[in-house]
């Protein structure tokens with residue numbers, strides 16, 4: 001049995017065409033079922049639905065052989081024990097710094113002010129501001145980061161931005177782009193040894209669908 005860990009939403013939806021290219025069709029629609037284990041048209045392949053941030057954990061400890069997860073999640077989690085053969089070029093976005101409209105971020109940085117930064121992406125933010133030599137107090141949040149500068153909880157946020165509409169709707173502006181994000185295929189290293197042939201087949205089909213040699 002080959003188990004693939006996916007999260008519901010954008011990653012699941014954008015993975016379907018790649019699975020199809022590998023001859024795999026998921027038999028249930030995750031929005032129509034409460035099942036967490038979904039069968040596919042291939043009896044030896046199943047999909048497990050987990051939270052996006054749990055995908056690397058499932059694959060690392062062998063709860064799934066493969067998984068698809070954003071680079072942001074992978075950096076925050078660490079990639080011990082994970083083989084990362086492919087950038088799938090899906091669920092693209094960026095990690096950026098944003099502040100309230102009217103907040104002079106450039107001046108605050110220039111003056112060496114100590115910034116309060118709210119984020120879910122503590123590792124990415126810590127590394128970014130350390131490289132810039134900016135002192136920050138990081139405040140870990142699990143969601144609705146946009147609220148932090150509006151309520152005075154933080155001076156800035158580090159969050160995912162795609163179209164920029166969420167920032168705009170909350171009167172925030174993007175002041176720095178930290179990194180581009182896309183989703184990666186991750187594979188359990190032991191599974192790759194033990195189930196080499198079927199896993200290779202999936203990796204190769206995905207690679208071919210992406211136009212990679």
Ligand code: AMP
Pocket residue numbers: 010070091092093159160161162163164165166167
């Ligand atoms: P947008 O308004 O298009 O800039 O999207 C920003 C919101 O969507 C933020 O709340 C992000 O956390 C979330 N978001 C954008 N892109 C992604 C992605 N690829 N994966 C997960 N969340 C995302």
